[in-house]
Amino acid sequence: MRTAITDLTGVAHPVVQTGMGWVAGPRLVSATAEAGALGILASATMTYDELEAAIKETRARTGNPFGVNLRADAEDAERRVDLLIREGVRVASFALAPRKELIARLKDAGIVVIPSVGAARHAEKVAAWGADAVIVQGGEGGGHTGGVATTLLLPSVLDAVDIPVVAAGGFFDGRGLAAALAYGAAGVAMGTRFLLTRESTVPDAVKQAYLKRGLGDTVVTTKVDGLPHRVLRTDLVDALERSGRLAGLVRAVGNARRFRRRTGLSWRGMLREGMAMHGERSWAQVIMAANTPMLLRAGLVEGDLGAGVLASGQVVGLLDDLPAVADVVTEVVADAEAILRRLGGG
Numbered sequence: 001m002r003t004a005i006t007d008l009t010g011v012a013h014p015v016v017q018t019g020m021g022w023v024a025g026p027r028l029v030s031a032t033a034e035a036g037a038l039g040i041l042a043s044a045t046m047t048y049d050e051l052e053a054a055i056k057e058t059r060a061r062t063g064n065p066f067g068v069n070l071r072a073d074a075e076d077a078e079r080r081v082d083l084l085i086r087e088g089v090r091v092a093s094f095a096l097a098p099r100k101e102l103i104a105r106l107k108d109a110g111i112v113v114i115p116s117v118g119a120a121r122h123a124e125k126v127a128a129w130g131a132d133a134v135i136v137q138g139g140e141g142g143g144h145t146g147g148v149a150t151t152l153l154l155p156s157v158l159d160a161v162d163i164p165v166v167a168a169g170g171f172f173d174g175r176g177l178a179a180a181l182a183y184g185a186a187g188v189a190m191g192t193r194f195l196l197t198r199e200s201t202v203p204d205a206v207k208q209a210y211l212k213r214g215l216g217d218t219v220v221t222t223k224v225d226g227l228p229h230r231v232l233r234t235d236l237v238d239a240l241e242r243s244g245r246l247a248g249l250v251r252a253v254g255n256a257r258r259f260r261r262r263t264g265l266s267w268r269g270m271l272r273e274g275m276a277m278h279g280e281r282s283w284a285q286v287i288m289a290a291n292t293p294m295l296l297r298a299g300l301v302e303g304d305l306g307a308g309v310l311a312s313g314q315v316v317g318l319l320d321d322l323p324a325v326a327d328v329v330t331e332v333v334a335d336a337e338a339i340l341r342r343l344g345g346g
Helices: 004-009 026-034 048-061 077-087 100-108 120-128 150-160 174-183 204-211 235-242 245-263 267-278 283-288 291-300 314-318 325-343
Strands: 015-017 038-042 067-070 091-094 112-117 134-137 165-168 187-190 218-221 229-232
Touching: 015 026, 015 325, 026 038, 026 048, 026 325, 038 048, 038 091, 048 077, 067 077, 077 100, 100 112, 112 120, 120 134, 120 150, 134 150, 150 165, 150 174, 174 187, 174 325, 218 235, 218 314
Parallel strands: 015 038, 015 187, 038 067, 067 091, 091 112, 112 134, 134 165, 165 187
Antiparallel strands: 218 229
């Protein structure tokens, strides 16, 4: 299925596996690439050395194009950009708007730049800076998310920019891909659907916990790190929602200490990243930014359902299986093609 995003990135199908922290590693990304879709490594939760090793391992597993998700505000962002250029990674995606100069450096090296955005004005800004495409995530999506549904956010972004737009938030099957293409999008990006596959390294017990959830079993909370975050509703999340500000700050300081030890970030660098992510917010909220990676790691890596936070899109309530990545991509594309043929009278 050829669209503007497949032409731009060199993949066979207009399906993107998002760069989920602690989830999108070499095994999942290479399986996605081998299936003809665009897999994206999540580097925000990796040290520089881990990212370098992950890129090399992914390339050893597949000869197809793949991408890396970067934090533009990371302490070593420039060094990571150099790594992507040196390794010839095909796509650089960004969870936050990249700086204009980073976009220019990547594009000069022939790397496709695809930031994720949550509003039309953000899409306009990065498009003016030279971004090749954008991923737009509606409020149904997991992790950090906004309050506008994909069905409204997507057309607003399509009307605002002339570059390819990939739709995210609420997609899991061929019906969604067909609908996104009908809107004018160049493809869809999916997170939760790829998290719940055989190649995902999330512990099996955690995957089963996801599969038991219904459409009403996610919640958007600001108690993880001060920003709206869609996660599975759990006893821990309920406790976070009830907790006072002081308890949240004490917990965040401990998580900040653990995150710093694991990544090697300096306190200054970690606070700078937190300030960049949180904008004009309190110091307490800046420190709370460290909650996200450590609470997610406890659930998605260590499998601790009592101590971890599990990011999830609302589509979790419609998923009841753990297919192979190749089957996900094949079925999504085949079903979308059949729907479009039927609608076109073919």
